[in-house]
Amino acid sequence: MKYIDKTLKKQQGEQIVTEFLNCFHNRTKAYPNDMYKAFCSEIDDAHNHVKFRQRLIDEVLIQEQDGLCCYCMRRLSECKKMTIEHVMPNHAVDKTELDKYRTRATELDGLPHSEDFKSLSPITYPPHPHSIAYQNLLLSCDGNLFNESPTPQCCNLKRKHTFLPPFVLYSNIIQTFIYTEDGMAEWQEDPEPPESKGNAMRILGLNKSILKMVRRIWFFCTDNNLNPQKEEKDFVINTMMGYLNFPSMNEEDINMLLNFKKDKYWKLLLEYDAFATIKHC
Amino acid sequence: MRIDRVQLHNYRNYKDCTVDFGSEVTIFIGKNGAGKTNLIKAIKQLLSFVFSRRKDEPQFQFIASSDRNVISFKPLDARYGKDEDEGETEYNYHYPIVNTLYATLGNNERLNWTFEKDALTKGLKDSFYKKANLKFWKTYDNGKSELPVFAYFSDSYPHVNLQLSTTIKAMLESGNPLPRNAAYYKWDDDKNCTEIWLQYFIMKYKKSRLQNDEKATRFIDAIRTVLVKCSKPVSVYNPDMDIALRDILLDFRGKNEVVVVEYDNGTRIPFTELPTGYLRFFSIVLDIACRGYLLNENCNPDGIVLIDELDLHLHPSVERTILKRLRTTFTRIQWIVSTHSPLVLSAFEQKDGSNIIYKIYRNETEVVFSPIANMQGVDASSGLKYTMDTPDDDSRLNDYKEAYDFWKSKGDKEKMSNIKEMIKNVVGEKSLFYQMLK
Structure with missing residues (x-):
């Protein structure tokens, strides 16, 4: 297991998420209901039609993790697909559920729940809503060891939304x-x-x-x-x-x-x- | 008619699975307990959608006098297990069971239908298969045009004879032809119907010989032709005459008439006394031929045949050819078979879309169907290794032996004896393999 330091590339990571929110808002005059879904599909015109999710992976996450799965350390280029791991689940019901992940100081502190974010007035960012906040996103393998079985054996897809302490973000x-x-x-x-x-x-x-x-x-x-x-x-x-x-x-x-x-x-x-x-x- | 795809959810050992079928042959190979039989059972049950017996349905007249009906799920059909991933700690029966079959009818029309049961005490939802049922019977003109044969041969076939019901007995004794819907009589039963077909053959044979009944003669000739045809060598490279028949006839033993087969070398033997492997093979052929003839008055019917353990009891030379024999005898049937035998595979030619071989195995959490490459011409031992991951035992021992030889070549006695201990643990002190390590 390697420590993933979310301060080193914080500026670049936050920049991409901010651009996404601006871009979405310019286009629709609103913020998305499903933050993560919109983040995965919204296209970035300035960067020649690259999706924001892909940009975050290519420009920040993959370098931050030296190209390795955040949990099992498999080389990500070798799996069928890489997946985004939400340290605090995208599907977390409310702020109290997020607080379970913040019993120790990490970069997760201060991220608003995506629902709470939308009710801010005025809406300002960063900090970004937890579903798309750079600090909450890691790269994981797909848990498909031989690229043939559809049932994940390990990591993000094996975990699903189960509670798991965010230990990869603990500096010790x-x-x-x-x-x-x-x-x-x-x-x-x-x-x-x-x-x-x-x-x-x-x-x-x-x-x-x-x-x-x-x-x-x-x-x-x-x-x-x-x-x-x-x-x-x-x-x-x-x-x-x-x-x-x-x-x-x-x-x-x-x-x-x-x-x-x-x-x-x-x-x-x-x-x-x-x-x-x-x-x- | 052919089936294109099946989807199972919470059915027996399947949590979720989708399998596509070849238009001509689909073979499943896998270890015991992998789920071959369950898959075949699911298909068999789903096909019973044809036999809905509601009075307001157009085919009612055809079905009413048969013993057929739509078959519901049994209590043990629900998947039993605990899903640790989903936080379950107890073993449970899981509902709903949802099985769907996709098929193509004789006129190339496609249809699909679902058998769903939401809880132990609930029944099947008939709205999920009613549309398909209507389409089926419309296509086959409410049973007036040529119908597909369904046949199923279990892994206990033909050891257990069906107890003939009084109705069918009476029909056979009456001397009248069996009704057309008898072609579906107990088609999905684990037990075999050979006895019925033999009795029917006897009845028709006598009619043909004693009363010069033309219809009976046509039936007898058709059945004889099929049985003889399927017994002939399949290729000049494999001139296996052991199984070749010359004729099927009637003989008298005491008071009873007996159906007797005559081998090509002139020896005769009662059908029921055939060696087990041959009995199974010829019973399968007889069954398909009789059902086809009852339905459409010919022995080359369209239809779907399910065989659990195709290679059961067969001599290797016949194992190799059985599929070819069946396919050249019944050219319009879609075959869905399971087997343990790499020999069946090694003589089997795969074609894109029409023939598929699946290896079924269980990994830690589920059943996996993985299509495997063309095995034609591969020798049996490699075939077995590739398809069954088996003689793991043998190849495993070779792995040990290689490690042993590796250290022997380095002259490291300590490492050699370490590995020798491991080998002893696997094969035992008395095994020749162990004793031969020097």
């Missing part, structure tokens, strides 16, 4: 989010224990056995000076087999490891190359 996330040697992900400040349904890793599906194995292989390679991008997959897997601590690793895990001899699994592994630079604990 580097210290409090750990990976174990066998690939398990854990946010140590999670108030919900691992077995609870509200546990962040469960909501996001980050400890699915396939994702755990992806990380485990990367960690093994880093520890043993192997580079999966250069080595043959059979060589890496065969080497790793010799080092496995059997029987602490069960047959199911071994089978999962051996799956990576298949091309489609190996391709997935390479899409998680961000783990090459991450240390396990």
Whole structure:
């Protein structure tokens, strides 16, 4: 997990959202009922008919996240489609629901609920309504690991609108989010224990056995000076087999490891190359 | 008539699924429990929309004397499970069940209809299929023009014989032709109707021989031609004569007449005593032929045939050819079949739009239908590996062995013994595979 600092590109991010609201208002003399929907479809004339949503992604979000999914760290260019994650759900009913996300200081503070925004008089911005506020938007993968199954396995689409603490915006996330040697992900400040349904890793599906194995292989390679991008997959897997601590690793895990001899699994592994630079604990 | 697409919602193991069918053949291959049988059951039930029995409907006269009716959902048809994603912690039956079938009729007219049930105690909403029903019967002239055959062969077919009802018994004993609507008699039953068709064949055979009844002779000849035709070798490259028949005739055993088949080499055997695999195959052919003849007086009917486990009990050489045999015998049927056998696939030629093979499997949350590439000519072992992700066991062992050999080539005894332990854990100490590791 990487900390996403929403102050660095704040000016550019806010600028695009402001332009969108101005543009919509100039055209219709009103503000949209469904903010996010309008944001996704409104076209920006000044930028040669690019949609505002796309501009925000291209000019701000993708750079801010180094091209990686905000949760699982998959390389976004490799998934079928990238999705916009609302840290505070677009569908949040009212301000009190948003407040649950603001128990710790982050850039989310001060963003009005989209409904409240419309009743401001006069309407001024920024701060922007939560549905389209740059500070509330992240890029996530589509959770479709092999680009073939329609049911998302992880991240934004797996989470849906479930409550999830905005931990990627916490500046101490580097210290409090750990990976174990066998690939398990854990946010140590999670108030919900691992077995609870509200546990962040469960909501996001980050400890699915396939994702755990992806990380485990990367960690093994880093520890043993192997580079999966250069080595043959059979060589890496065969080497790793010799080092496995059997029987602490069960047959199911071994089978999962051996799956990576298949091309489609190996391709997935390479899409998680961000783990090459991450240390396990 | 052919079906183009089915959509299932909350039906048995399906939460949401859409499947498109090939206009000629659709094959489903998958492990036990993947949902092949449920899919076929859903189609079968949806086809019962034809048999609505309301008195004010034009086809009532045709349907009234049959045993057919629209079939509602059963309590266990609702999907059972807990959707953790949606915050459910308990196992529940999920409603509404909503299944929709899209079809094309003989005159290329398209229609679709839905069977929906909102709660356990509710019935089907008939307004959702009534329009399609009217269209169907209008197209087929209220049953006066040529009608499509429906046939279904379950994975227990033909082991369990249907108990003949007194009505049908009386019909067979009367010596009169069966009514036209008998072509749909118990077509969707798990049990088989072979007994009826054999009895009918006997009755017609006697009429033909003893009374020179022309109509009966035509029937007998049509059935014999079909059975003989489907038994012949399918190509010069596969001159399999084991199954080839010369004729179907009547023989007397004690008091009873028995239908007997004569193999090409002259040996004779009662139809019901055929080896299991052949019995199933010939029973399927007999069933389609009889239903087709009853409906339209010919044995090459238009229609839809569902077969659960096409390859059941068959010798590999026949497994390879069964689909081809069926298709060349009945050229106008749309086939929807499930199988476990890569042999069925390896001899099967795919064509865009008309033939499709789906691999069905379950991932962590749902059933996935994934179309697979042309398998024609692929050897059985690779076919099995590709389609079933199986002999995972064998290929898995090879993976272990490769890792073992890898460390052996480096001369690292410690790593070798580590992997050897893993192999022991999988295959056991006594297995030859383990003992051969040196």
